[in-house]
Each structure stands twice: as structure tokens, then as C-alpha cells.
Amino acid sequence: xxxxxxxxxxxxxxxxxxxxxxxxxxxxxxxxxxxxxxxxxxxxxxxxxxxxxxxxxxxxxxxxxxxxxxxxxxxxxxxxxxxxxxxxxxxxxxxxxxxxxxxxxxxxxxxxxxxxxxxxxxxxxxxxxxxxxxxxxxxxxxxxxxxxxxxxxxxxxxxxxxxxxxxxxxxxxxxxxxxxxxxxxxxxxxxxxxxxxxxxxxxxxxxxxxxxxxxxxxxxxxxxxxxxxxxxxxxxxxxxxxxxxxxxxxxxxxxxxxxxxxxxxxxxxxxxxxxxxxxxxxxxxxxxxxxxxxxxxxxxxxxxxxxxxxxxxxxxxxxxxxxxxxxxxxxxxxxxxxxxxxxxxxxxxxxxxxxxxxxxxxxxxxxxxxxxxxxxxxxxxxxxxxxxxxxxxxxxxxxxxxxxxxxxxxxxxxxxxxxxxxxxxxxxxxxxxxxxxxxxxxxxxxxxxxxxxxxxxxxxxxxxxxxxxxxxxxxxxxxxxxxxxxxxxxxxxxxxxxxxxxxxxxxxxxxxx
Amino acid sequence: xxxxxxxxxxxxxxxxxxxxxxxxxxxxxxxxxxxxxxxxxxxxxxxxxxxxxxxxxxxxxxxxxxxxxxxxxxxxxxxxxxxxxxxxxxxxxxxxxxxx
Numbered sequence: 001x002x003x004x005x006x007x008x009x010x011x012x013x014x015x016x017x018x019x020x021x022x023x024x025x026x027x028x029x030x031x032x033x034x035x036x037x038x039x040x041x042x043x044x045x046x047x048x049x050x051x052x053x054x055x056x057x058x059x060x061x062x063x064x065x066x067x068x069x070x071x072x073x074x075x076x077x078x079x080x081x082x083x084x085x086x087x088x089x090x091x092x093x094x095x096x097x098x099x100x101x102x103x104x105x106x107x108x109x110x111x112x113x114x115x116x117x118x119x120x121x122x123x124x125x126x127x128x129x130x131x132x133x134x135x136x137x138x139x140x141x142x143x144x145x146x147x148x149x150x151x152x153x154x155x156x157x158x159x160x161x162x163x164x165x166x167x168x169x170x171x172x173x174x175x176x177x178x179x180x181x182x183x184x185x186x187x188x189x190x191x192x193x194x195x196x197x198x199x200x201x202x203x204x205x206x207x208x209x210x211x212x213x214x215x216x217x218x219x220x221x222x223x224x225x226x227x228x229x230x231x232x233x234x235x236x237x238x239x240x241x242x243x244x245x246x247x248x249x250x251x252x253x254x255x256x257x258x259x260x261x262x263x264x265x266x267x268x269x270x271x272x273x274x275x276x277x278x279x280x281x282x283x284x285x286x287x288x289x290x291x292x293x294x295x296x297x298x299x300x301x302x303x304x305x306x307x308x309x310x311x312x313x314x315x316x317x318x319x320x321x322x323x324x325x326x327x328x329x330x331x332x333x334x335x336x337x338x339x340x341x342x343x344x345x346x347x348x349x350x351x352x353x354x355x356x357x358x359x360x361x362x363x364x365x366x367x368x369x370x371x372x373x374x375x376x377x378x379x380x381x382x383x384x385x386x387x388x389x390x391x392x393x394x395x396x397x398x399x400x401x402x403x404x405x406x407x408x409x410x411x412x413x414x415x416x417x418x419x420x421x422x423x424x425x426x427x428x429x430x431x432x433x434x435x436x437x438x439x440x441x442x443x444x445x446x447x448x449x450x451x452x453x454x455x456x457x458x459x460x461x462x463x464x465x466x467x468x469x470x471x472x473x474x475x476x477x478x479x480x481x482x483x484x485x486x487x488x489x490x491x492x493x494x495x496x497x498x499x500x501x502x503x504x505x506x507x508x509x510x511x512x513x
Numbered sequence: 514x515x516x517x518x519x520x521x522x523x524x525x526x527x528x529x530x531x532x533x534x535x536x537x538x539x540x541x542x543x544x545x546x547x548x549x550x551x552x553x554x555x556x557x558x559x560x561x562x563x564x565x566x567x568x569x570x571x572x573x574x575x576x577x578x579x580x581x582x583x584x585x586x587x588x589x590x591x592x593x594x595x596x597x598x599x600x601x602x603x604x605x606x607x608x609x610x611x612x613x
Contacts (some may be wrong), residue, residue, distance in 0.1 A: 106575040386545040393598065394542060400597040413597070 002324035004276040004331050006041035006478060007283075008211030009440035011062055012203045013427065014101045014314040016195075016295055018166035023191065025294035039300050046299070048079075048308040050097045055082035056256070058378045059313065062089025067441055068376075068422035069258045078380055079308050082226040092440045093206040093316075094133070099167045101314075103128050105175070108247050113190055115148030115156075116173035122147075128302040133209045134202070138247050145171045148173055163191040165252075182232045190293055193240075195314065196227045198290030201314035207285065208248060213320050219281035221255030222272055223244045224264035225288040226430050227262040244287065253285075262375065264288070265317070266458025266474035269436070272321040273331040273476070284321045290314025291429050298385035298428070303383045315432035319439055329446045329454075329478045335362035337457070337475030345471045351401050354473040362477060365418055366402035369477065370451035373438035374398075375459060376426040379487055383430075390433075394422035394457070434458040439478070446480050453479040465483035514551040519562035522553055526569050529604045536573040538608060546575055547607035575608045577601050603609055 001077060021027055030037050052261035053059060057078045062065045067089065073083050088095045096104075105422040106114040116124070125143035128134050153174045156162035162174035178185035179253065200223065208215050212261030223241035241255030265288060272284040291402060299309045324330065329500030337358035343349050359366060383391055395417035403406040408416055425435035435456040442454040460472035526534060534552045540546030548558065550573035557564040577596065580588060 166530060343593075346591040346595075348591055351594070386542060386548065388542045396598040397594060400594045404594060410597070 002277075002330070004273045004321050005324050005328035005481060006319060006331065006439060006443050007322040007325070007328050008207060008213055008320040009441055009443060010093045010203050010207035010210055011090070011329050011437065012096065012199070012206055012289060012316045013053075013059055013062055013069055014096045014098070014202070014316070014318045014355055015050055015053040015312055015351075016098050016100060016101065016200055016292065016314050017309075017312045019195070019292050019314075020047065020296035020299065020309060020511035022164055022166060023188070023292045024299070025293045026296050026299055028293075032299075042303050043296070043299060043309065044172065046303050046307070046309045047312065048310075049086075050378055052079075052308065053312065054088050054095050056082075056310070057083055058380070060086055060090070061426075062092075062315070062437060063095060063427040063442075064091045064092035064440055067445075068438065071423040071425060076380060076386045079310065089132075092210070093203060095313075096202065099124055100127050100131070100337060101198065101202075102165050102167060102173060103143055104134070104137075104202060105165070105194050106173075107137060108198045109175075109194055109244075110243070111178060112146075113176050113178055114165075114173065114194065115153055115162075115176070116143075116483065117150045117153060117171075117340055117427060118147035120167065120172040127314060135204045137201075137205065138249060139480070159426070160389055161187060162296070163187045168311060179231070180251035184230055184232045184235045186325060187367060193229045194293040196225050196289040197243055197247075198241060198289065199314050199316045200240065200287050200318075201247045202288070203318045204244055204248045204250075204287055207287075207318040211320060212226040213283060213285075215249040216252050217283050217303065218245065218250040218253040218285050218512050220272070220275055220284045221250065221253050222268040222270060222284065222286045223255065223257045223288060223501075224259070224268035224286060224431060225257075226259070226261060226264065232248075237371050240289075241287075242290075250285075250376070253466060254388040259424060259463060260472050260474075261460030261474045262430050262462030263413070263458040265429050265434055265436045265473050266456060266476070269319060269321065269335055269456070270333075270474060270476060272319075273333050274466075276321050276323055277333055279323075282323055282345050285318055286321065287316070287318035288431055289316050294429050298387075309320055310378070310381050311428055313429075315437075317432065317439075320434065324481070326483050327447075327481055329443055332362060332477040332479055332482050335359070335477055337455075338475070339512060341470060347467065348401070350459070351397050354459070354475045355398055355455065356401055356405065358477070359455075364453075364477075365403065365407045366398060367408055367420070369420060369453055369455045370440065371420075371422065371438070371445075371454045372398055372457060373418050373435050373454060374457040375433050375435070376422075376424045376437045377428050377433045378426060379430050382397045382424075389424070390423060391424040393476075394414040403454075419434065434460070435475075446478065449480075453477055501504060514549045514557065514562065514564075516562040518550065519557060519564045522571070523563050523567065523569070526571060530555070534571060536571050537579065538573055538575045540575065541605065543600060543603040543607040546604050547611065549573065550611035551606045554613070572612050573608055573610075575604055576607055578608070603613050 164178040165173035176188040221241040228236035337354040379389035
């Protein structure tokens with residue numbers, strides 16, 4: 001059976017500038033406190049066009065048209081260095097404009113909560129019907145039926161019983177609440193969950209279109225966003241995974257949702273690896289959609305500093321984990337890093353638990369890993385907000401840990417950090433930047449023989465849930481496949497022979513007596 | 514600075530008084546550490562939290578400044594790696610400016 005492998009990946013982005021303004025929590029909090037705030041007045045001037053989002057270098061890296069290393073050669077600010085001839089279509093996925101995404105939200109809505117104004121609905125129906133990946137999607141016919149009435153939509157939004165859906169400054173639809181007073185089914189929760197579901201559907205459709213995986217071959221889906229779906233009696237009951245697979249025709253799949261803040265995807269990938277290595281399922285997909293509430297999270301600082309609001313992208317990813325095929329990079333399940341409950345919360349304790357300890361198990365030194373992919377947040381987004389360059393801070397920490405372990409000379413710390421590090425390129429969508437954005441690039445680089453091994457690191461801030469002050473982190477190593485599936489588990493034939501031998505010995509002894 | 518933390522610091526100051534209380538910061542960056550130091554001394558400069566316009570007059574120190582007060586084994590285990598990584602002088606100088 002051997003170690004499981006990464007068979008394919010997909011990455012997609014959706015530009016959602018209207019959602020930045022109307023649903024991002026920085027803006028909704030501001031509106032609640034001070035509806036006349038300067039920030040809310042100035043923000044619209046800082047929102048960028050779809051073409052600007054497409055030609056933004058980090059977004060091109062995310063969808064696979066450029067590599068993270070290409071970013072090193074582009075001087076910052078990247079928002080002033082558009083990629084010439086940039087396309088919305090990428091090797092791993094696509095960048096979608098907001099109007100098409102609103103159509104997709106209606107397609108994935110199973111409870112008639114989404115209304116789109118007639119003219120707008122017709123326009124997006126035509127676009128999605130002609131879309132290369134979405135043209136055959138289940139539920140496309142919903143865009144030909146029951147259009148919303150503009151006046152009714154406005155009334156529901158004004159009554160606060162529905163979240164507004166806007167495109168280019170115009171109200172074109174709404175998502176209404178799913179229950180009279182259940183807060184877990186309120187309009188804003190339903191909006192958030194439908195955004196997450198629709199964007200995950202988008203990336204799964206890309207995975208199925210761009211890789212050899214067929215929808216009916218998927219046996220399990222692990223969804224790992226940061227949303228919760230359920231009603232007031234089971235607020236996080238689930239199940240996003242099956243709802244996403246349903247739309248994409250994964251008729252043979254079941255699935256479940258895994259949560260651990262930003263570390264969720266790393267946990268989910270370890271679970272998927274275990275499910276395939278044990279043979280329980282042959283093909284497992286780990287995926288997550290984007291988060292509407294995080295849009296424009298740092299926009300106050302971006303506006304203050306005269307920058308475009310770069311947090312206008314919903315991020316999504318999907319990774320296909322399968323049985324060892326002797327070709328694709330393996331996941332070294334014999335050296336999974338985990339931040340234990342007793343590990344301690346200082347950065348040093350965390351890095352030791354999730355980087356040094358698993359490498360000790362595998363017999364590698366820190367500099368022997370070609371690339372590390374920790375939280376790959378785009379520094380152009382985080383630096384103006386005072387959070388610094390997150391990937392670089394992680395690389396320096398990994399380097400410093402290596403110095404402390406006597407594997408690296410202190411004077412070479414920065415050089416090492418630059419060698420196993422890369423510029424961050426992912427949108428600040430919590431679970432999205434956390435280790436996973438590099439898996440597609442890593443798979444390609446390993447298959448091309450450019451590198452041999454990569455460590456994916458996911459970290460999560462559990463204190464945000466106010467149940468514990470613990471930190472969280474999980475890591476695993478992706479490695480070049482040696483070509484021959486390695487036996488790591490139970491071998492039936494071998495055990496049969498051992499039992500036969502033992503019986504023979506016993507029979508001989510018995511006869512001897 | 515986190516709004517919850519502002520509220521907690523405000524409460525603790527009311528309970529213990531400013532003379533017997535210092536704030537220990539662990540910020541990874543000078544500007545953010547300075548902002549926290551400013552918030553607990555002269556008030557929240559962003560006017561977002563409970564310390565907006567509230568001058569508690571608390572003294573803030575970054576953990577790097579307290580190295581001599583800490584058991585060397587604990588410092589080695591908990592802080593030494595970050596001391597190698599962060600801009601220690603820049604952070605300390607920024608925090609100091611808010612102690613008057």
C-alpha cells in the first residue's frame with residue numbers, strides 16, 4: 001500500500017469587492033458603531049477593478065500562472081506591477097468576477113433563499129452556461145427560474161431579513177434568512193455559509209476538470225473552512241463536505257467537516273492521508289471555500305496608507321489525496337508534526353513541536369528540507385497593518401531553531417531563510433494561506449526534479465474561540481516518490497506464511513511428544 | 514490593541530491601581546508594540562476600544578527588557594529563539610518612548 005500521494009490540486013480566487021463593503025466584519029462593525037465614518041466614505045475609492053485583481057502578481061501565483069519564486073524578482077509594491085497579458089484562467093484554477101459568483105450562489109442554494117433580479121439573473125445564466133468548468137453544473141437551471149423582483153429584494157434588505165447582493169454598485173439580489181428567529185439560520189449566517197459552499201464548489205469543479213479524477217471516483221471529502229452550519233440546536237452540525245460533493249456529482253462520496261481555525265487544512269490533509277494509506281478510501285478530496293467576513297479585514301490600514309484594498313479576494317483550494325502510484329509526491333505519514341496539548345505556547349515551543357520533532361523522527365535536519373510552506377500570507381497585505389511579513393518571520397524562526405540545534409551557523413540564518421523560504425502570495429483568508437497554497441507548486445517542482453522535499457505547516461489561533469488559550473499546529477513532509485510503492489503496513493500474505501510456519505512447528509513439536 | 518485586552522487591563526488597573534501594575538508585552542514588531550505601550554499609558558490612539566481617551570498611565574515593558582529578571586533556563590527555553598529573529602533594539606526603543 002505505501003505512503004499516500006498528492007495526485008492533484010486546484011486553486012481558485014473570486015473577486016468580491018461589494019462583499020468587502022457590505023459583509024466584511026471590519027466594515028459591518030464600523031457601520032454599527034459609526035455609520036457616517038470616514039473609513040466607510042473613503043473605502044469605495046480604494047476598491048480595485050477585476051482586471052487589476054487578475055493582473056496582481058500574487059493572484060497569478062495563487063492560480064499557478066507564475067511561481068512563488070517569480071515574485072522574488074518583482075519589486076514591491078506588487079499592486080503597481082501588473083503582470084502584462086495576465087489571464088483569469090490559470091494552470092490550477094481561475095479568478096472569477098463577482099457577478100458570476102452571485103449566480104453560483106443561487107445555483108448551490110438548496111432552500112430557495114437566494115433571489116436574483118430578473119435581468120441580472122439572465123446575464124449571469126448566459127455567462128455560467130458558457131463557462132468552461134461550470135457549464136455542466138447541477139442546478140444551472142435555477143438561473144432560468146423564479147427571478148427575484150427588484151422591489152421585493154429591496155424591501156427584504158431594508159427590513160433586515162436578507163443580506164444584500166450587489167454588483168457594480170447596484171442591488172441585484174439578496175440572501176434571506178432561513179428561519180424566523182433562529183440566529184444560526186439568520187440571513188448573515190446563511191450568506192456566509194452559501195459563499196463558503198459556492199466557492200468550494202467552484203474549486204472542486206476545477207479539480208475535476210483539470211486532473212484525471214472523476215466525480216464518481218471520489219469516496220470521501222474533508223471540508224476544512226472556518227464556517228459552521230447547523231441550526232440553533234446544533235450550531236456546527238455540518239455537513240459542508242457532502243453539500244459541496246452533491247453539486248459536483250460526487251455520487252459515491254461521503255464526507256465530513258474538520259475544524260481547527262487556520263490549522264484546519266493541515267489536520268484535514270493528515271486525516272485524508274490516513275484514510276487512503278489504510279485503504280479505507282481510495283480517493284479523498286480535502287477542500288475549503290472562502291470567507292466573506294474576512295474580506296477587507298485590514299482595509300482601514302490600506303485606505304489610510306493610500307493603497308488599494310487588496311483583501312477583495314475569496315480564496316479556495318482542493319487537494320486530491322490517493323493511494324501510492326509510484327509517481328506523485330508522497331506524504332511522509334511516519335513523521336507528522338503536531339503541537340501537543342502539553343507542548344507550550346511560546347513560539348519556540350510551537351516551532352520545536354511542529355518542525356524539529358517530526359524532522360527528528362524522519363532523520364532530517366532543518367536545512368535538508370528544500371522548502372517550507374508555513375502561513376503564506378501576502379506581506380503586502382499584512383505589513384501595512386503592523387503584522388509584518390508572516391512567512392519571513394516563520395522562516396527566520398525555523399532558521400533560528402536550526403541555529404539552536406547546532407545545524408546552522410548564526411551568520412547563515414538569513415541566507416538559509418531565503419533559501420528554504422518564499423514570498424507570501426495568498427489572500428488573508430485564515431485557513432486559506434495556512435501551508436496549503438504551496439502544495440500545487442510543490443507537487444510540480446518535485447515532479448520536475450527541481451526539489452525533493454517540502455514541509456507544509458499549518459498553525460491556528462485557538463484562543464479566538466474563547467474556550468482555550470492553547471495554540472495549534474500540524475505539519476507534514478511531502479517528498480519525491482521513489483517510484484516503488486513502499487510497504488509500510490500490514491501484509492496479508494506475509495502474515496499467512498508466518499502462521500503456517502508456526503502451525504508447522506507446533507505440529508512437529510506435538511508429534512515429537 | 515485587542516479590544517478585549519483593553520477592557521481587561523482597564524479592569525485590572527481599577528482593581529490594583531497603576532503603581533503596582535506593569536504591562537509586559539510580547540509583540541513581534543516595533544510599531545505594534547509601541548501602539549500597545551501607548552494604549553496602556555496615554556490611551557487608545559485608534560479610538561476603537563475601551564481605552565479611547567482613557568489615560569491609565571501604566572508602564573509597559575517588552576519581555577526582552579526583562580531578561581535579567583527571568584530564570585536563564587526559562588528564558589533560553591521560551592524566548593531565546595525569538596531574540597535571534599526579531600529586531601530587539603528597534604522594539605525596545607519604541608516601547609521605551611511611552612514610559613515618559
